Amino acid sequence: MKRFILSSLLILSALLSQAQESSCGTELTAEHYKNLVELAGNARRIAAMRSGSIKIPVKVHIVQNEDGYSGLSIDDIIVEFDKLNDLFSGADMEFYLSSEVDYVKDGAFYDFNQNEEARLAASRDEPNALNIYFVGSITNKQGNEICGYTYYPEAGRDRIFVAGGCLKNSSTLAHEIGHYFSLIHTHGISGIDPEAVNGKNCEKAGDLICDTPADPNLLGKVDGNCNYTAHDRDANGDAYDPDTRNIMSYAPSYCRSEFSYEQFEVMTASYLANKNYLVANENYSPIADFVSSVRFNDEVSNKLQIKVYANPGADQLGVEILDGLEGEFRVQVFNIMGNLVYEQSMDTYNQGNKMILDLSANVSGVYFVNVVGKGRHASEKVMLM
Numbered sequence: 001m002k003r004f005i006l007s008s009l010l011i012l013s014a015l016l017s018q019a020q021e022s023s024c025g026t027e028l029t030a031e032h033y034k035n036l037v038e039l040a041g042n043a044r045r046i047a048a049m050r051s052g053s054i055k056i057p058v059k060v061h062i063v064q065n066e067d068g069y070s071g072l073s074i075d076d077i078i079v080e081f082d083k084l085n086d087l088f089s090g091a092d093m094e095f096y097l098s099s100e101v102d103y104v105k106d107g108a109f110y111d112f113n114q115n116e117e118a119r120l121a122a123s124r125d126e127p128n129a130l131n132i133y134f135v136g137s138i139t140n141k142q143g144n145e146i147c148g149y150t151y152y153p154e155a156g157r158d159r160i161f162v163a164g165g166c167l168k169n170s171s172t173l174a175h176e177i178g179h180y181f182s183l184i185h186t187h188g189i190s191g192i193d194p195e196a197v198n199g200k201n202c203e204k205a206g207d208l209i210c211d212t213p214a215d216p217n218l219l220g221k222v223d224g225n226c227n228y229t230a231h232d233r234d235a236n237g238d239a240y241d242p243d244t245r246n247i248m249s250y251a252p253s254y255c256r257s258e259f260s261y262e263q264f265e266v267m268t269a270s271y272l273a274n275k276n277y278l279v280a281n282e283n284y285s286p287i288a289d290f291v292s293s294v295r296f297n298d299e300v301s302n303k304l305q306i307k308v309y310a311n312p313g314a315d316q317l318g319v320e321i322l323d324g325l326e327g328e329f330r331v332q333v334f335n336i337m338g339n340l341v342y343e344q345s346m347d348t349y350n351q352g353n354k355m356i357l358d359l360s361a362n363v364s365g366v367y368f369v370n371v372v373g374k375g376r377h378a379s380e381k382v383m384l385m
């Protein structure tokens with residue numbers, strides 16, 4: 001038992017040190033800080049000029065190692081984007097996949113060094129889209145391992161880099177998107193212009209946003225239950241009561257789950273002022289429409305047993321319903337962007353339980369086959385060569 005506790009402690013301390021060291025590599029510039037003072041001051045007025053929901057086209061690049069391994073499945077990424085869209089519904093902003101996933105089959109970039117960015121991304125960036133590169137790990141220019149980074153709008157780059165291990169059940173992607181749309185850390189610049197707990201200097205200090213409480217930099221100051229554990233006081237002697245849930249804080253990534261109302265306003269204003277060329281293209285299709293098909297696999301109770309197979313070279317998919325259920329089923333095929341590319345009904349009573357779908361009008365790639373009927377559903381992923 002003693003040995004067990006000891007090894008648990010070792011693992012815990014290793015995890016904590018990892019969580020503290022590997023974080024965000026987005027570099028704040030003086031130019032951005034100056035611009036943000038103005039943007040945040042006018043955010044409400046600018047955000048009011050929006051018309052309708054904001055749809056952001058995202059180009060996903062997945063970098064694989066020499067063995068073709070990326071550590072991330074497309075299902076993982078879709079589920080994370082669905083969560084992201086839930087979060088950003090607070091700003092009526094929505095992310096969708098603008099085109100096929102780009103698999104980067106160059107092992108040299110899997111353990112990615114920031115110095116290699118131009119070589120990886122310059123020729124791969126999709127114009128008029130937010131390009132997100134999922135790599136194995138990221139080492140920044142200072143030689144530290146980080147979870148992700150991006151650029152503030154002044155840099156004119158539409159790129160975010162995320163280490164694969166920091167994507168799942170983590171807030172790294174949302175955090176970097178916050179930076180991409182101008183937000184800075186809730187503690188502002190550590191040691192410079194700290195925001196007072198009473199909030200009186202909130203427009204000129206800290207993160208320049210007034211509805212986020214003063215934050216003394218939460219790195220290493222938040223416990224496993226997301227409670228602030230330090231006892232820092234500001235220049236007036238007031239004790240800090242920071243928001244450990246804020247996505248732009250340095251709380252552990254599993255704690256960070258919210259943006260404030262004014263943070264949403266600033267991101268909206270930043271979009272309108274800096275990124276309004278990111279608009280829905282002809283491939284627009286909401287991720288939510290087909291993420292349900294990915295989620296079906298998690299629901300055991302209503303699961304339908306199906307078999308899906310590709311007929312090599314024939315651009316055909318075979319679909320077989322295995323439960324022996326008789327009646328009407330709806331068969332749908334979605335491409336990786338979530339567009340419905342094929343839909344047909346299937347009557348197992350009159351036509352049998354097998355069906356061949358002709359997908360010759362579609363390019364090769366990953367497809368999701370959905371079958372719904374008799375109160376059950378199933379989804380299978382298939383690769384059309």
Ligand SMILES: [Zn+2]
Nearest residue numbers: 024026175179
């Ligand atoms: Zn950051």
